Amino acid sequence: MSNFLEQFTEDIKSNVPGYIAVSVTEVSSGVCYVSHSNSPTFDPEIASAFNLEVVKAKKNAIKALDLDANIQDILITLNSQIHIIDVSENGEYFIYLAVDSDKANLGMTRALLKKYKKEIVSQL
Incomplete structure (x- = not known):
């Protein structure tokens, strides 16, 4: 598993223009399986802990609204x-994933993430 996650991180760093940070987190436990940042002041594990709360809140909202839907992604533009x-x-x-908005291509970035998340589910 760790080799897969190391390769995943290297692929993201190499293939996503404007890359800042990445992590993979389990929703039920909050365990962060891998994280990396190219900035010493940006801690993706702390960001993941807060983003876990965002995911849980959205899941609760979907349940409260009785929607027959699942979250695909949540986009936050700063x-x-x-x-x-x-x-x-x-x-x-x-x-x-955090990227520099001046350097990133959102469509390409989302397409890469879609590919990677399928691989993550099959590997973890």
């Missing part, structure tokens, strides 16, 4: 960054 919380189809994991 002044200079884009943060994507990409939830696996089974809802057990999420990939958190």
Whole structure:
């Protein structure tokens, strides 16, 4: 498993323009399986802990509204960054990715995350 996650992190760092940070977190336990940042002041594990609360709140809202739906991703646009919380189809994991909004191509980034999250579910 760790080799897969190390390779996943390297692929994200190499293939996502504007990459800032990434992590993979289990929703039920909050365990962060892997994290990396290219900035010493950006801690993706702390960000993941807060984003876990965002995912749980959205799941509760979906349940309260009695919607027959699952979260695919949550997009947060800041002044200079884009943060994507990409939830696996089974809802057990999420990939958190932060990118520089001036350098990132949102469509390409989301397409790569879709590919990676399928691999994560099959590996974890």
